[in-house]
């Protein structure tokens with residue numbers, strides 16, 4: 001079980017993965033996660049249990065911690081990378 005907190009412009013996002021995890025920073029966009037995931041609030045409250053999700057990196061989403069596409073409207077710029085973690 002991986003228990004990790006990722007810093008984003010919208011604040012820290014905590015997630016847990018049971019099994020393999022793929023984490024892909026999308027160029028000028030969100031953090032794409034694939035795996036058996038639990039997304040948690042800072043309080044530890046379970047927000048969602050998913051197999052794949054996109055977490056906001058720009059800090060402008062209307063449904064944080066998830067991306068809602070607003071990064072395109074605000075011209076968010078950030079590097080993308082190959083999967084950084086498995």
Ligand code: FES
Pocket residue numbers: 029030031055056057058059060061062066067068069070071072076
């Ligand atoms: S990365 Fe923030 S809305 Fe998509």
